[in-house]
Amino acid sequence: MERATARAVRFHQIGGPEVLRIEPVEVRQPGPNEVSIRVKALGLNRAEALLRTDRYIESPQLPSGLGLEATGLVEAVGSEVRGFSPGDAVSVLPPTSMHEQPTHAERLVVPQSRLVKNPPGQAWTEAAATWMQYLTAYGALVQVAGMRAGDFVVITAASSSVGLAAIQIARRVGAVPIAVTRTSAKRDALAQAGAAAVIASDEEDLRSRLLEITGNAGARVVFDPVGGPIFEPLSAAMAEGGILIEYGGLSPEPTPFPLFEVLSRSLTLRGYRVYELLEDPARLQAASAFIRDGLADGTLRPVIARTFAFDDVVEAYRYLESNQQFGKVVMTLQE
Template identity: 70%
Template sequence: MARAVRFHRHGGPEVLRIETVDIAPPARGEVQIRVRALGLNRAEALLRMGTYIETAKFPSGLGLEAAGIVEAIGEGVSGFSPGEAVSIVPPLSMVQWPAYAEFVTFPAEFVVKHPPELGFEAAAAIWMQYLTAYGALVDIAGLRRGEAVVITAASSSVGLAAVQIANRIGAIPIAVTRTSTKRHALHDAGAADVIASAEEDIRSRLEDMVGSNGVRVVFDAVGGPIFEPLTAAMSPGGILIEYGGLSPEPTPFPLVKVLTKSLTLRGYLVHEIIRDAARLVKAKAFILGGLADGALKPVIARTFPFEEIVEAHRFLESNTQFGKIVVTI
């Protein structure tokens, strides 16, 4: 028996409950982990509210990231031993493989030995943010040394990961955030420049930074009216990669800009990388290399104990955090 977070109906953070559940031994090809820390993601709040791309089956677990110690291994698993420190690559289904629990069981291909010096809190904040940013900027856009990249929702964990990855490549990360409140923190986090979208004209600021040629790569989690000034400041043949939809307003299709500049507007989910074994191997190598050389450093906004999972979700929905929210067990 072990404690796990579950919910029996859709709703706000208050629907989350800590319940005692049975623990099955790991099946063939699986690894069982004693969890020490969880990384929170907006996707989990969406599943809880009933607006995620996956449908909950009540009572439902949730969670995409965890770090801990190998408790047991199933038949046919090699490369792992009980007692080793590991972390979890986000699975394709958090309903099937939920991470919010004292003990979790995952297919071995989703389990990674992270650098032990990271500690469990940092290790629980690795894979979703860095895989998402790597897949967009490196795998899809082919971001190059010396070129600018626009990163919206830059103070989120994925936004900060994108800033770090751009710097590791030698690109120039331009952070877009709603207000100037986080301007200094974003500069300190490695942003070459910062635009406060509610206070400044995005198009004119970008044109001042990159000139009339425009920016080739835009990494956007917001959508909505911001599409117009972003595409207006893009270079011919540029690519805008959309991985979110934070804006509650409709997203216009910038037809004239797309046509005259031959722009690519591309939707993206990190599942593209996770379900492709060859691409995932390259992504892991890049991320582990960045962690080893210090270019990639998870930014922790705040930690909560497991017993305060409801408060952690309330903080997640406050949109005031700078970096990753972590829950410790």
């Protein structure tokens, strides 16, 4: 009997986007607690580029797949699956290992615990741009930092999908989002996206501007995926007892430990991964409810930078890594 196959994105060597290939992989039948999905769209993340260049929290085992999120239609369900049926529109929550459970493929088989139903009528491109970014931002800002109304919240890499999600979530709870971007090119767009203030860190003195914007009070929450030298001015403009949450490591430069600032103002520097939330059913339920409510009332609106066809995966990642995008890069699959 011939085995079923589907096309998937894989890479056989470490390198730039050009190492990505689309090749057939075997697709098994779902187990008792699993669901088979025909993928309609895929969201792209910086984490996938880091895995491909061996700079991620896990190292790829070559040849490797990649991908953290997907959305599509349920095709079949295992014998013990409850709450999902063929024809349901669903999204896949990020796996703990991209190598073991990659999402960049035409068809997927995933545990039902990693699925959520899409809101009624949500477009595939928007579904692909929802869960990773909002879960990441909500878990860090609300569940870890305890962000509340009136807080000054500094959001670096603010034009990324997670950065824009953070701006929207801050606005939704009544906090004051301060967007940090490298140049003025995206200043107006960030202001229109809800940022109360925008700082171009390559053109302005970051510490001085943050203190000016906060009336010298400093920011209680900093949300950063970059690291590197920016740690020093960020920590120097934080409020007493403030918390800096680091959720990435995009800077290739060393990250200094701001000892004096931490000691003098009792700061907390906290590493964060979205898996903290995904592996805690109560936290995931609370986050999902917040996101669904925000999507329903329009306070949360996924921003799509650009869409690419699945076959154009190399160009999609070149665009993602060019830093031109404002929002989420999405790949779509044909019927």
